[in-house]
Amino acid sequence: MRYDHITELIGNTPLLRLDPAVHGLENVELYAKLESHNPFGSVKDRVAWGMIRDDLDRIRADGQTLIEASSGNTAKALRILGAVHGVGLRAVTNRIKVTEVRDLLQLFGTDIVELPGLSECPDPTTPNDVYSIIEATMAKEAGTYYHASQYTNEKNIEAHYSGTGREIHEDLAADGITRVDYLIGGLGTTGSTRGTATYLLQHHPELRTVAVVSDRTDFIPGIRSESEMWDVGLFQPDFYDRIVTIDSGRAVEATVRLATGYGILAGPTSGAGYAAALETLRAAQRSDGPVVAVFIVCDRLEPYLSYFKKRRPDLFGRADRHPAPTTAELAATPALSPDELADLDRTARPTIIDTRGAMAYRIGHIPGAINIRDDQLDDMFAHGIPFPRSRPLVFVCPVGELSLRFAATARAAGFDASSLSGGVVGWRDSGHPLER
Ligand SMILES: Cc1ncc(COP(=O)(O)O)c(C=O)c1O
Structure with a gap:
């Protein structure tokens, strides 16, 4: 296949049917939507492109720099898209906790501003809130920055509505599958689950949308804990039929299973999604045919090696000198x-x-x-x-x-x-x- 520009490779990601002999669920057809196959490696490539595409010529002509609240995949995609179009990125974030993610952003020349706060979610009441800092920066240097604003930008949802959701529907329909019962995906900004499910619901009104969050005191890079979700502008709890909490131990186990069971090299949020899918689908039954479910594989495994090492030194042939306290x-x-x-x-x-x-x-x-x-x-x-x-x-x-x-x-x-x-x-x- 021949292409003229890397942006042509964004979207149209594969939908992989998972071998029932591996997941072991009877009467369930489980599919993985491989957003990890986007060119910069994640579900955020569509969103980043969708948020800046229409304004890119103007941004460049005005000599603006992109500014965004992101400590991971959105920043990576915005930085690369900006770079190939001659536009810079300032990523404003609370602590980037995964070393390789910070290294990648630095390698590509991102201007990273790390704040001392607790959460990256927009909370205008805290003085070190990322969004307040972005607003203050934009007010001080008027015209210098273009704020893509993934936490409030409807184009985030739209990228998944017209892309991810439509593709899942069309790929299944082409295979003669006329019903989708479940969509399962992790919550960050909520754009991927909201956009994808909104499209699917138009064709499959019986669809149930399952959201995946991390345990309150735990950390899975890319998704939030349930309590943090209340700070996210786009979050609508009633939109979801179920919110499943997965701890990092289960996410890591399931991530390794995705790789060794199906050959899907995905990051830990995808493992969390897979674990939540199995938990949900174990109880799901239909009398008129198999239950059809899709979960979103958000990104790739490699940038999280240090995260896996820290949580499971035993998998790397190292003894855990200090196991987690009981x-x-x-x-x-x-x-x-x-x-x-x-x-x-x-x-x-x-x-x-x-x-x-x-x-x-x-x-x-x-x-x-x-x-x-x-x-x-x-x-x-x-x-x-x-x-x-x-x-x-x-x-x-x-x-x-x-x-x-x-x-x-x-x-x-x-x-x-x-x-x-x-x-x-x-x-x-x-x-x-x-x-x-
Ligand atoms: C790795 C990963 N998984 C899941 C998500 C959740 O995506 P969304 O922001 O669409 O809710 C994100 C978002 O940042 C992510 O980076």
């Missing part, structure tokens, strides 16, 4: 109040480890705390715990959840470790000073 270990780990930490600091010279990002630390930290970002700390713990045993350790994070996990792990290794209850937010709110 619920009992977490419950037994001391959580100090801000006053108790202040007392300890006066009497026992604790090593205070602030696990937030560098920018958050710079803006304000507990006096004397050292800064080791949580992902770096995870890496260090894989080799041993790099602190003196002669002093108490106190781990600190934004709100006190992650720090408890680090403290529990250090205690299991024999350290006198605790966590600051309520995190830096609790410390600040109880009137203790922050050092800049």
